[in-house]
Amino acid sequence: MLELGPIFRALLRNKVGALLIAVQIAFTMAIIVNSVFIIYERSQETKRPSGLDEANSFFISSSGFGENFGAKATIEKDLTDIRAISGVVSAIQINAIPVSGGGWSMSLQTEPGAEHDGVGTAVYMVNENGLDALGLELLAGENFVASDIRWRQNSESTWPDKVIVTKAMAERLFPDIDYGQSVGKTVYINDNEPMIIVGIIDKLQAPWVGWNNVENSMLSPEHQETDSVRYFIRTAPGQRDSTMKQVEELLAKNKERVVDGMRSIEYVRERSYRGHTAMIKILTTVIITLTIVTSLGIVGLASFSVNRRKKQIGIRRALGARKIDVIKYFMLENLMISGVGVLLGAGLTIALNMLLVKALSITPMDWFYIPIGMIVLCLIGQLAVYGPAKKATGIAPAIATRTV
Amino acid sequence: MLTMTNVKKVFRTDLVETHALRDFNLQVNEGEFVAVTGPSGSGKTTFLNIAGMLETFNGGSYVLDGQDVSHLNDNQRSKLRNEKIGFIFQSYNLIPDLNLFDNVDVPLRYRGFDAKERKQRIEESLETVGLANRMKHLPSQLSGGQQQRVAIARALAGKPRFLLADEPTGNLDSAMAQSVMELLQSINQSGTTIVMVTHDPQLAQQAARNIYVKDGQVSEVHDVLKMHVANA
Ligand SMILES: Nc1ncnc2c1ncn2[C@@H]1O[C@H](COP(=O)(O)OP(=O)(O)OP(=O)(O)O)[C@@H](O)[C@H]1O
Ligand SMILES: [Mg+2]
Numbered sequence: 001m002l003e004l005g006p007i008f009r010a011l012l013r014n015k016v017g018a019l020l021i022a023v024q025i026a027f028t029m030a031i032i033v034n035s036v037f038i039i040y041e042r043s044q045e046t047k048r049p050s051g052l053d054e055a056n057s058f059f060i061s062s063s064g065f066g067e068n069f070g071a072k073a074t075i076e077k078d079l080t081d082i083r084a085i086s087g088v089v090s091a092i093q094i095n096a097i098p099v100s101g102g103g104w105s106m107s108l109q110t111e112p113g114a115e116h117d118g119v120g121t122a123v124y125m126v127n128e129n130g131l132d133a134l135g136l137e138l139l140a141g142e143n144f145v146a147s148d149i150r151w152r153q154n155s156e157s158t159w160p161d162k163v164i165v166t167k168a169m170a171e172r173l174f175p176d177i178d179y180g181q182s183v184g185k186t187v188y189i190n191d192n193e194p195m196i197i198v199g200i201i202d203k204l205q206a207p208w209v210g211w212n213n214v215e216n217s218m219l220s221p222e223h224q225e226t227d228s229v230r231y232f233i234r235t236a237p238g239q240r241d242s243t244m245k246q247v248e249e250l251l252a253k254n255k256e257r258v259v260d261g262m263r264s265i266e267y268v269r270e271r272s273y274r275g276h277t278a279m280i281k282i283l284t285t286v287i288i289t290l291t292i293v294t295s296l297g298i299v300g301l302a303s304f305s306v307n308r309r310k311k312q313i314g315i316r317r318a319l320g321a322r323k324i325d326v327i328k329y330f331m332l333e334n335l336m337i338s339g340v341g342v343l344l345g346a347g348l349t350i351a352l353n354m355l356l357v358k359a360l361s362i363t364p365m366d367w368f369y370i371p372i373g374m375i376v377l378c379l380i381g382q383l384a385v386y387g388p389a390k391k392a393t394g395i396a397p398a399i400a401t402r403t404v
Numbered sequence: 405m406l407t408m409t410n411v412k413k414v415f416r417t418d419l420v421e422t423h424a425l426r427d428f429n430l431q432v433n434e435g436e437f438v439a440v441t442g443p444s445g446s447g448k449t450t451f452l453n454i455a456g457m458l459e460t461f462n463g464g465s466y467v468l469d470g471q472d473v474s475h476l477n478d479n480q481r482s483k484l485r486n487e488k489i490g491f492i493f494q495s496y497n498l499i500p501d502l503n504l505f506d507n508v509d510v511p512l513r514y515r516g517f518d519a520k521e522r523k524q525r526i527e528e529s530l531e532t533v534g535l536a537n538r539m540k541h542l543p544s545q546l547s548g549g550q551q552q553r554v555a556i557a558r559a560l561a562g563k564p565r566f567l568l569a570d571e572p573t574g575n576l577d578s579a580m581a582q583s584v585m586e587l588l589q590s591i592n593q594s595g596t597t598i599v600m601v602t603h604d605p606q607l608a609q610q611a612a613r614n615i616y617v618k619d620g621q622v623s624e625v626h627d628v629l630k631m632h633v634a635n636a
Pocket of ligand 1: 423
């Protein structure tokens with residue numbers, strides 16, 4: 001027989017302790033549920049593929065100096081030499097490295113004119129080997145050919161007339177058509193300069209992992225004619241580390257430049273998501289700590305109330321309560337406290353989420369986190385109260401007659 | 405109704421062994437009103453606790469209502485206690501957080517009665533003890549005598565065959581004690597068997613049968629009615 005009514009009325013007469021625990025449960029729930037949500041989101045983000053052949057790619061930078069340093073000749077020679085190293089699958093010059101944190105962005109629009117809004121995109125300047133070096137999959141259209149590639153001066157402000165974009169970018173630009181049909185369409189850069197979409201690639205992330213448009217990238221067919229260059233190299237599986245050494249030594253032979261900044265893509269990825277990883281660790285610690293503290297609070301309150309009601313428990317036993325009835329009493333009482341707690345908690349969780357959405361611009365939480373959080377918190381309460389409740393069954397019924 | 409044969413109860417602590425009951429023999433028949441007297445520490449409460457299955461015993465046999473209870477498990481004892489026995493304690497033992505209605509309700513819920521039946525029984529038994537108009541009051545709002553009446557109502561509500569009372573008037577002044585005694589007598593008259601421990605010889609005299617416990621044994625059985633008859 002469930003004694004909801006009497007338990008509730010008895011609780012109302014001792015509400016301070018119960019209410020404090022309920023409030024604690026509410027805050028715990030709000031923090032835990034939001035933390036779990038953020039952890040989930042962040043860990044999903046860290047798992048997003050960049051589109052690169054990450055395990056087998058690295059990049060290296062070099063800065064030339066001296067009057068006689070010829071950028072164009074050096075770049076052509078470097079690329080030929082690097083490709084000649086066994087284990088190298090492909091090598092290109094590139095202006096920016098995906099997921100590295102730094103790079104270029106532009107905006108593309110489907111109508112010319114400053115009055116039209118554009119869609120932000122990362123810009124990667126590559127030659128006809130770009131797809132191969134970056135490990136990209138061409139979904140529609142075609143790759144650049146050698147004759148498309150131009151040499152871009154530092155002062156250059158115009159753009160080539162061809163462009164390859166990611167599927168995500170194509171879908172943003174032309175939401176109403178299938179991405180494949182955007183091949184051949186003209187888009188505009190710098191408000192008015194036309195570029196024809198010649199190809200669609202599956203996936204290539206922007207350099208900025210926290211950017212809303214992280215999946216928007218475009219490839220522009222050009223080499224930069226500059227003394228400071230960056231090469232992106234893809235190797236055969238398992239050959240990355242040995243190749244890295246060889247490439248570094250090769251470039252260092254030219255004494256008119258400084259070679260530096262050689263990093264694997266795995267490294268830059270780890271570095272870019274370090275904040276995410278740290279956040280996940282901190283929030284996990286918060287969750288564990290809060291769960292322990294709240295459980296201890298519940299155990300404490302229950303133990304206290306078992307002790308305070310020893311006599312009463314003995315009386316109930318004398319009046320016919322079985323041990324299971326005693327356990328049930330405390331479990332039900334706890335469920336009521338938790339119930340109030342998680343109802344408050346549901347409100348607090350939503351409020352905290354709204355706050356976080358504003359402050360940290362995370363996405364709003366999915367609704368189902370709330371009921372799951374409520375159930376989990378109630379279960380934690382039930383687990384925590386079981387010990388003290390079980391202990392209460394040890395109280396002898398004779399306590400009813402033996403104490404005054 | 406209740407037959408104890410050579411019942412033994414030993415309390416063991418680290419230092420001492422107390423033989424609270426030694427070869428305790430007693431038979432109580434259906435419908436009797438038995439008053440138990442005896443010096444402090446003689447084993448009266450121990451006897452009552454064993455009779456009410458609040459405590460187990462170490463030897464001998466105890467048959468309640470034709471059933472040997474010595475081998476029942478905890479759940480079976482709880483059930484039997486709930487169905488057959490009503491307890492009245494010296495210190496009333498009402499649950500302070502519950503109002504009178506909920507207090508009387510406690511054993512009825514363990515019995516598994518539905519809400520309608522419980523309500524009817526609660527009202528009826530509070531009526532019997534004259535407190536039907538205070539159902540929503542808390543125990544702390546009542547006098548001692550009134551609280552003991554509620555305790556009696558609680559014991560009665562399950563319509564037990566057997567009422568066990570440990571010094572039910574111990575905390576009451578003599579006028580209150582007398583009125584509680586009269587209430588018990590009228591309950592007895594309607595068929596409930598009562599065993600009452602008391603220190604008050606005056607009250608004990610009013611019971612149909614008196615037993616005297618000394619050193620854990622029944623040392624004398626006064627049959628008051630017979631004595632009255634003999635004296636007359
Ligand atoms: N839980 C216990 N542990 C140890 N000894 C106990 C326990 N309960 C009772 N006793 C001992 O058993 C003996 C009988 O006690 P009991 O309470 O039955 O006496 P009583 O006749 O009811 O006394 P009183 O009139 O003072 O209530 C006493 O010596 C008492 O000290
Ligand atoms: Mg006693």
